[in-house]
Amino acid sequence: MNPRKGLVLIVEDDRNIAALQQLYLERDGYRTEVAGDGPAGFDAVRRLAPGAVVLDVGLPGMDGITFCRRLRERGDWTPVLLVTARGEEADRILGLELGADDYLTKPFSPGELVARVNAVLRRAAGPARGTPAVHTRGPLRVDPGRRTVQVDGVPVEFTALELDLLSHLLQHRGQVFTRLQLLDQVWGDSAHRDPRVVDVFVSQIRAKLGSASPIRTVRGVGYSATDDGE
Structure with a gap:
């Protein structure tokens, strides 16, 4: 053991x-x-x-x-x-x-x-090695290394998966991901999962961040993070 x-x-x-x-x-x-x-x-x-x-x-x-x-x-x-x-x-x-x-x-x-x-x-x-980049967008600050999310300096509680999904999108800002790509790259597999689970987590992130959310829906494709947000 x-x-x-x-x-x-x-x-x-x-x-x-x-x-x-x-x-x-x-x-x-x-x-x-x-x-x-x-x-x-x-x-x-x-x-x-x-x-x-x-x-x-x-x-x-x-x-x-x-x-x-x-x-x-x-x-x-x-x-x-x-x-x-x-x-x-x-x-x-x-x-x-x-x-x-x-x-x-x-x-x-x-x-x-x-x-x-x-x-x-x-x-x-959190990350096993290295110091991940801190992501900022207006009032939003996401620190994957410290596992923290702040809006206007106020901490926002995130589950580990919510934080990983947000960090992944911010790390590849501007790139559009399908739901299956996000399941493979964030969850680690898409074989036994309902792609709608991604929608649930995106909805949760948006609810927690409000207007500070950087996540954009690309109709018929999936999601991306942009400087302008939604």
Whole structure:
């Protein structure tokens, strides 16, 4: 086991599924804890300060959507990987809008779970090497290295994926990206994702930045960041 890998909290009421998730995450070097319902999981986040949470939507006591909303409302930005059933598209989109960092749709392979956990933790940690350029546009200041976003000097809370998407567009200012390109270049894969997820994250960024948002929609193609914004 790699002692440098941290704690992952699994919030899942199906014991068999939770045990399988534990097995594969621990094989990859993580420590794990399991909570069997929403309230227990919410309390465990406070007590254990995990590096990431694997959160099922259909939990007893407090569903995953409410869990994620309350977590963000109290200013806790622990990375959350939302787990939904195939028919729970509305919950999946709502969870992302409320601040979940990524999602998995059941059934999924244990290997995919480990890869997604690795990805959300890698994003949360920031760039692995070098000093990324700080991006400024009017009142907007995005510092990928420090993982901060400010408007008129006031910090704006971003999830790791929101920040990576905004930084990527600003780094390639003026270039137009399709949704599939953004999924490959920011998320790391487009094979098992709905391209509309990009729209959700762009909408969240715009809602947080208001008129300071630099993201422009290119109809029929995708998105770009410009000096003029929207």
